[in-house]
Amino acid sequence: MTKCATSRVVARMLGGVAFTAMALSGGAAFAQTAQGEQVQDAIVVIGVTKQATLLQETPIAITALSGDQLETQGVRQVGEIANFTPGFNIRGAGNNPTAIILAMRGQVQGDNIASLEPSVGTYIDDVYVARSYGLNVDMLDISDVQVLKGPQGTLFGRNTSAGALVIRTNDPVFDEISGSVKATYGRFNEWNTTGIINLGLSDTVAIRGAVSYGERDSFATDIITGRKYQGTETLNARVKLAWKPSDTLTVTLSGEWYDGKVEGPPRQGLALFLNPFLFGPSPEAQAQVAALQGIADAQLAAFAGNPDLLSISQPAAHPGAPEKGLFNDTTTQTYIARAELETDFGQLKWITGYRRVKSDNIIDLDGFVLPIHMTAGTQDLKQFSTELQLTGAAMDDRLSYAAGVTYLTESGTDQSRTNILSNPVWSRFLGEIDNDSIGAYVQASYNITEALRVTGGVRYSIDDKGITVYNGNVMGYDGPLVSCSPASVSVANDCARSRKDSWNNLSYTIGLDYKITDDVMVYAKQSRGFRAGAQQLRSLTLEDSAPAEPEIVNEQEIGLKTSTWDNRVQFNIAGFHNTVADAQRSVILAVGGVSQTVLENADMENWGVEADVNIRVAPGLNLFASGSLVDSKHTKYDGFSVLNGVLVPEDKTDARIGAIAEKQFLVGMNYEGNVGFGTLKANVTYSWQSDINQDGNTIERYTRPLTEAGGLGFTQAQAETLLDVTTTKAHGIANARLGLAFGPEENYEIAIWGRNVFNVRRPNYTLFLNGLNYVGTSWNDPATYGVTISARF
Template identity: 40%
Template sequence: MAKKRQYSCRFLGFPDAHGIGSFSVLGVSMAALSAALFVMPASAQETEAEDATNRLGTVTVTARKVEENLQDVPVSVTAFTGELLAEKGVVEVADIAAFTPGFTTREANSNSTALVFSLRGQLQNDVLATLDPSVGTYVDDVYWARAYGLNFNLLDMESVQVLKGPQGTLFGRNTTGGALVFTSAKPDASAISGKGSVTLGNLNAQVYEGVLNLPVVTDRIAVRAAVRQSNRDGYITDLISGEEYNDRDITNARLKVLIAPHDDVELILSAEVYDEDMNGPGYGTIFGTGLTGAFLAGISPVPPVGPIPVAVPGYTDVVNSSGGDSVALDGDPFLTATAQTYSGVLNWDIGPGTLKLVAGDRRISSRTRTDLDGFAFPAGAGDSLHITTTVLDLSQTSFEAQYAGQGMNDRLQYVMGGTWFEETGFDATLTDLRVVPNPVILRFFGDVDTKSIGLYGQGTYDLTDRLRATVGLRYSEDEKGITTFNGNSIAGSDVFVSCSGGQAPPNCAETYSDTYDDLSYTFGLDFKPTANTLVYGKFSHGYRSGGQNLRLNGTADLDFDPETVDEFEAGFKGDLADNRVRFNVSAFTNKVKDAQRSIIVVVGSGNATVVQNAAEMTNTGLELEATVIPAEGWTLQGSAAVIDTSYDEYVDAGQDVSDRRIIGVPESEFALAATYERPLSFAKFMARIDYAWRDSYYNNELAPSAPASTPALQEAITAPASDVLNARLGLSFENGWDVSLWGRNILDDRSKLTGLYLGNFGYVSGRFREPATYGVTASYRFGAE
């Protein structure tokens, strides 16, 4: 059993000046709950004569598949309204993560349009078609199995919700860490409205966005169209070719149609497209050892003229200090990604409840070429090393039927339903190795076919006027099938010369199928001491489907087991001081069994990513959020999180490896924001500043005790503690015009975000945080927008 880590006050950003010493995370939660309860009487000190506009409003969420007040939901949720997203200038999911305690997001190593999420110690750190995420994504009620295109997809949003912890019942499979719920604005059949905006910024950034809402038949039929086009120059220079990497050219559009033939029936149809092209990404070498003859960008000086040095004499361990602004590549990297998403949602009020039918179809396609090593080899040493090309085409179809109603004299509120899901397609990776006598292409191809069904039901019963009990149950069944074509070919040929598995050339085909099932559940109690406070406790069992290793290499297990999580959470929610203070806190501890770990293994002269199970791990943490209106026009916000996470048991090839690093989980973080609004004679003035700090976290599981480990290497695989400061100044005019000046990452924190370590080649490469950006946005709104 791993030793339990203790935390001091410093993890929340404050010095332990009073010698209080350390305390456990759950101990802090009890103190916070007690303190919150004691401050409740402060509301009596407020007078009715004060301006009622200086109160916190109601935030509506659908964390339990029905609309509820955030403060009445016995679940840990961080919610953002569309208005708040606009106020923050949020267009990326990463911005949401910065202000959601315990939530971390970063771009996938193989594709920057796809995101990997970390929540409550749960992480899916790869985006293979055979590896399901531990944090589920739902957009307009449709489950997105793959997060491609989500990075910049916050177009015309009504709300974004982050549900924390295993969503074992209502959101079901593959949500052992939590769920992201995105809801785009729906058409309004009552009036014409719309908005348009133009943003100009440094790096020659240009963003054009438009939204138009048109009633076709008053109160019955309406159409809403939204489109955004975003482009920007690159900021990473290739010292060899002069190319600029990490530019941006993104188009995102959505069309929604509302049809309401009757007051009790509503049908919403949606079609969305996403398209991105990028020159890059530009990986840089962060660390290298023993690569005699290699040229490392930012380490070996580049001569203004003449050939690239043939060798870097005498170095053993080197670390790139270029800050990510320059690289020297030989792979001509590029990225393209497209996604098409179609959905239909029918809401039908039937008697005491509502029937909802949700149908979805989503197709994604991506092509990338990445110079993963981040350096160039000189003439005579070969043309390239680890030039990796990925090709992905996937289609998913889903259907869900749901009924939400009330019974037992309205003391029982319940939701029940069923889901069906299928995903088919192709995922392929080719890695070019040309530093061996016979240049080799490592080929990993997989045809996947996944089918899933789920049946669920959850009910909340009012035991008394203040005490409620919730019980939920879900059955999930997943059938995973795959045909792989894995092996080696000689560079310049598509013919396999050897196979990675047990088959033989020429096609190396192997076909496998497995079926997994699980019974997930949740139960909890919540109590309202006053009308504006809530105390709750709940226990949830969550499940993430198992699967097969797409990159089967002859040494890894063919398949990996499902992952299950048992979590207990206790929390407090309160609107205090006459609704001028909102304070929410939750403490949790979870036990993960057969945790799915994506690791890199050696395959001949190359590498492959495979998934294996760690027997057991434990995560314990505390999350809190607060919003305060101290005076007219002012709003202050803060959030913080701490987590202790460790492997209790992890055996690999008969060896105890429980001291391996846990990837992508910072131990602590906090965020602060202040907003000031004031009416002027000609406009409304708004100023906002926000700051987010996040502790260091690991990008690779290499343990300090591993034979290859050195202090320099451990530093290279660690994303250091980082902070981001953003600011925004704006004027909103009564004639519909808005103008704002903004800056992002004003402190220009350029710390590294990722670090890809390939041990048999002895290097770490990665990417760094984007530089400071700034600009101006002008927008015009009309109607009810």
């Protein structure tokens, strides 16, 4: 779809909806609720001045789900939130299944290493989570989840250039002793137990604890060894203490611990075209190439399209690799202190957080039994942040405001080691980061009249990002250093080379919202956000060590929120247009025969529409739907390619845009009704998305001669295969849940559920690596079903 065509669609849709809403309005004020939720139960959300407000009072596009809704809709892990959020996509990270990659409104950061920042920032209990390791887990004792779309650079700061994912956990409740227990059992011997207890010891002291432990057997099988993969073991726990020493002061302390283990994660090979230049020109070497290619082709035939059949190269084929083979172990610790003081001029809040991530894994990236490409990753990262925030109202509540200062520091190491073709020497990429960020912001909304309100805000940010890399080659998996990359760096200095860069930015937002009637609100806003610059952690040449520049986003959004027919029909729609300057791209290139990650910058333009509707057909019966359309393109892309083993500049404006679904929609139904001896609760959802590119190359680029910049030299048939396997095809996932609540206060429930009930399988993360010429992928989970029993007291 062209820019002009998309803009006409946006204009016509918004215009038509506005006319219809004004003609039909006549009920209570609209709340842009999450699918299936009625207005009177609307979630209190973060408003445009960080103060609690109803969704219909908030002039930005937001999707929100309460903790109860997460349970009813069958949303188990953070990654599943996107199924209920138009224009939002979440997939597992390529280097760690507990980490996530977030995409929104045409923007994404497709890699997950410590020097790169996301474009959608994640906040848990008001604390920014710099690294997504340990985020793609079961959600424990959640109050609500909110997805704020569009740049949030004023209130939330750096790295929210596309939006923000806000997760809030339940706080302790004073003067109340309550809790719950839950047990789940499902397919693949999946079981989980969760316990929550709230001890309101008095009207000034309360403690809340939650713990969850679960396991799942492996279900993917190695066709050669018979070993099973994809088993999981997870422990998550949280303790919160609330103390209220006076009527005006509340102090909350919390600690959360996560420990997750994955058997694997395995990759399945989708394509392999062995590069004969890697083996030498002799007839014996070329005969070896033909033999190995035959093994790979036979393996592909054995898979026969079954995503749960694998063939993993064994550790013995990679000199020095740990004998236990593929594994992924990740632990996190998070500590938060929050103090809230009510004053005559507003609420003063001080939020301090500390988070540490430790992760270790080994991955066979290519997914073939041949010892092509094995990599190991180790991360040890810690962050500390603090924010002092003031929110309040003045001028007879016509003016509401938020102001604050923030500070974040991050340090630690991110290391990967790579072995190719059984070489006794492994490549080592080791980076030590040292990041600091400070910011100051102010934002206010003023009611010019009862119907018309203006909102404006600014934030000034300073980012200092330093890195020391120790990239080189080591003997074996963790043996002694034998050479540096580049070779000009001294081995005596452990291959160390350092740089530090500083960036500053002024983000802003300005908007108007107008209540046409009590039931109809329209709004328009212009906002600017930015993603911090990024250091080159896995590049091996001095020439390309310059950092990726900060990503600057300017976005316009118009929207409408309304309710009709006595609040039985709720509808909202938003259209947006944004331009992205210096969008960050992370690509893997084989320079001089060594694969390395190089950061690039591109310019983009995105147009889109997002909408959702909820219809209360009858008491207890709700139908809901949502959808999005985004048209993205590069307007400029000055990247790199490899020519004759050397890194050279290349115009990549024609490259495919990865990790973005052009179209998405969700349809579903909620039912809740009394059946005499209890309440029946039923939910069915179907979430669909269009094709997603997993690689930026096109047919022309795949077939371009190796003698030209960016040329990959494949035949037409090979190029068509590569294009096919690096595209995740359009698909839909259906989930269902049927529960019965009973007992004196309906505090007991038994529920049967199914996830991906039609067993639709699609690649989740796919990697094409030029030079080695393989495509390997990880797949989404198969159909899973089970039963959950819970009790509340």
